[in-house]
Amino acid sequence: MNDSKQTDQLRRLGWAFVLGLIVAAQSIARAEDSPKFSDVVTQHFEKWVHGSKGILTPERVKELVLRRDIRGAEAAALASIHCYQRKAGTHAEEVTRSALLSDKRKEDPTLRRDEVASGANLSHNYKSFLKHLQTTPRHLFTKEHPSLEGIAQGHLGDCYFVSGVGAAVHRDPAVVRRLIISRTDGSYEVRFRNGKHIHVPPLTDAELALGSSAGHQGIWLNVLEMAAGTVEVEAQQKKSAELVVLDTLGEGGDSVFTIELLTGHKAQKDLIRPHQKGARPAPAERDVPQLADKIAQHIRDALHHQRLVCCGVGRWTVPPGMGQWHQYAILGINHGHVDLWNPWGSNYKFEPKGEPGLKHGYHTVGGKFSMPIHDFVRVFGAVNCETENLLK
Numbered sequence: 001m002n003d004s005k006q007t008d009q010l011r012r013l014g015w016a017f018v019l020g021l022i023v024a025a026q027s028i029a030r031a032e033d034s035p036k037f038s039d040v041v042t043q044h045f046e047k048w049v050h051g052s053k054g055i056l057t058p059e060r061v062k063e064l065v066l067r068r069d070i071r072g073a074e075a076a077a078l079a080s081i082h083c084y085q086r087k088a089g090t091h092a093e094e095v096t097r098s099a100l101l102s103d104k105r106k107e108d109p110t111l112r113r114d115e116v117a118s119g120a121n122l123s124h125n126y127k128s129f130l131k132h133l134q135t136t137p138r139h140l141f142t143k144e145h146p147s148l149e150g151i152a153q154g155h156l157g158d159c160y161f162v163s164g165v166g167a168a169v170h171r172d173p174a175v176v177r178r179l180i181i182s183r184t185d186g187s188y189e190v191r192f193r194n195g196k197h198i199h200v201p202p203l204t205d206a207e208l209a210l211g212s213s214a215g216h217q218g219i220w221l222n223v224l225e226m227a228a229g230t231v232e233v234e235a236q237q238k239k240s241a242e243l244v245v246l247d248t249l250g251e252g253g254d255s256v257f258t259i260e261l262l263t264g265h266k267a268q269k270d271l272i273r274p275h276q277k278g279a280r281p282a283p284a285e286r287d288v289p290q291l292a293d294k295i296a297q298h299i300r301d302a303l304h305h306q307r308l309v310c311c312g313v314g315r316w317t318v319p320p321g322m323g324q325w326h327q328y329a330i331l332g333i334n335h336g337h338v339d340l341w342n343p344w345g346s347n348y349k350f351e352p353k354g355e356p357g358l359k360h361g362y363h364t365v366g367g368k369f370s371m372p373i374h375d376f377v378r379v380f381g382a383v384n385c386e387t388e389n390l391l392k
Contacts, residue, residue, distance in 0.1 A: 034134075037126040038101050040077040045097045048078075055094045058085045062244050065206040075205030076129035080122050082210070083155055086247055125155065129209035136208065139218045140182055145173035149366060150215030152346035156250035159327045160312070161228055162212055162343035164258025165221065166367075167308045167329035170341070179262070180223055190227035193264035194391050198227040210246050215346060225249055228261060255310035255327050255384045263308060266389040270298050273314070273381040280314055282378055292373045295383060299333045307386035311340070314381050321350030321361035321369075322379070330383070331368070338376045342367040 035043075048064060049056050061082050064070060070078065081100065085093055100122060132154070146169045153162045168176050181189045186202040200223050207226065214221040229249035236248065259267040272295060273280040283291050302309045312327040322342070332339035342348060345367035354360035358378065362369040371379070 034127075034130055035073050037077055037080065037123040040073050040126070041097060041100045044074055044077070045100070054096055056081070056096070056100075057094050058082075061085060065210075065244055066204060067206075068202060068204045071205045072133060073130055076126050076133055076209050079129045079206045079209040080125040082206070082244065083125055084122060128155070132209050132213055133205055135216070136213065137216060137218050140180060140188070140220050140223065141177065142216060142218045144177075146176050146214065146217060146220060147173065148341065148345070150213075150217050150346055151221060151343070152213045152215070152348070152367075153343040154212040155210060156212070156225070156246055157252050158212070158225065158228075158249045159323075159343045160253045160255045160310075161225065161249060161258050162221075162345075163310050163327045163329045163341070164255045164262060164308060165224060166341050166343055166345065167259075167310055167331070168262050170329065170331050171306060171308060176224075176262075177220070180220055188223050188227075190224060192227070192231070192261045194261050195264070196231055196261070198230045200226045200230070207244070207246060210244070212343075213346065228258070231261065252325075255312065259308045259310065259384060259386050260391055263386050264391055265307075266387050266391055267308075268385050268387050270295065270383045270385065271381070272377050272383065280316070280381055282316070288374055288377060292377045295377055296333060296336075296338075296373045298383060298385060299330060299338065302385040303330070303332060305388070307388075309383065309385050311376075311380045311383045313379060316381075318379055319358050319361040319375075320352070321364055333373070336373050337370045338373055339368070339370050342369070 045056070048060065050060065052060065061078060064078050065075075065082050081095065085095070148166055148169050151162070151166055151169065153159055165176065179190055179192065181191065183189065188200040190198045190200060192198070203219065203222055203226065208219065208222055211222040211225045226245055229245035229247075232248045232251075232253070233243070233245055238248065254269075256267040256269060259265070272291065273282065299309055309330040310327055311330055313322070313324060315325050318324055323344075326342075328343070329341040330338060331341055342364065348364065348367045350361055350364040350369075352360035352363060356362050358375055362371050
């Protein structure tokens with residue numbers, strides 16, 4: 001690269017950094033003056049229902065979520081309502097203005113960010129979404145390459161995707177950056193390594209709020225989520241124009257999908273807890289040493305060859321500070337300990353109330369923590385490793 005190109009690049013990066021600082025400062029000021037959820041509902045509800053006898057249907061909310069002219073606090077409120085209407089285990093609900101305004105659920109600081117849809121929490125979710133919108137620079141990238149520090153899974157159940165992205169960013173952030181190409185019309189083309197080329201239209205504010213965050217790095221992670229959601233939509237033969245694409249990504253999945261999408265290589269699943277009559281029991285204690293050696297060797301081999309590695313737990317008891325039915329990135333293995341990254345990421349921290357281990361959990365900062373390999377095989381159900389074999 002010649003001197004003039006280096007100077008131009010440094011100038012662009014410098015302006016992007018300054019812009020990030022400006023956005024952060026402005027967001028603090030805006031947060032103090034932000035309207036309450038109830039104020040937004042009162043102001044916009046009649047427009048939202050559009051003469052449908054005072055009832056806000058899930059179909060109407062989806063339509064509003066996909067509108068690019070709805071921004072800021074209004075978009076955050078609609079994203080919160082959309083989360084409530086798609087909540088797991090129930091049928092989507094029609095809501096009235098009085099129902100929205102009567103939500104008095106208190107904020108729960110211990111609530112998982114990817115389980116917020118299990119209850120109403122309308123005001124709590126609204127605040128979270130609005131903060132996301134206020135603190136996210138609207139540039140694709142604001143620094144030369146993505147960074148693991150700053151990434152945090154949003155309100156989708158897409159840990160299987162964000163964990164894989166985190167593993168890829170940790171391995172080689174430049175490769176992740178090259179996946180996305182900006183278009184002059186504000187849209188993007190994402191060229192996944194498995195051969196899928198996905199066009200992503202400019203994101204609406206509500207879509208941005210619903211997705212994950214890359215902090216002050218820009219919206220690149222949101223664009224990747226939209227593209228991956230589109231791949232899922234196409235695989236399920238749905239009509240993307242009639243739905244919120246991110247909902248499909250949030251239905252859950254396996255990091256095998258993500259590894260293959262990001263690398264173009266097949267992924268291998270090494271089961272630690274095979275299915276046995278509908279259950280997945282923990283390994284017998286007598287089998288732990290041998291199993292630990294086997295899994296450790298698989299992880300070492302994969303990481304030695306610069307391959308992506310993720311792992312997951314199911315619906316069984318896990319140490320404090322960890323989540324059930326959740327997937328993680330494996331960053332390293334050293335001296336008998338596995339280094340992991342929880343895609344809750346960024347600001348997620350946990351301090352054991354006792355000796356670190358299975359009983360009290362593990363010291364966690366920014367989603368990163370380490371656990372002995374013998375504990376690892378007692379907790380996790382499977383390890384997903386990138387292989388050298390190309391997808392056909």
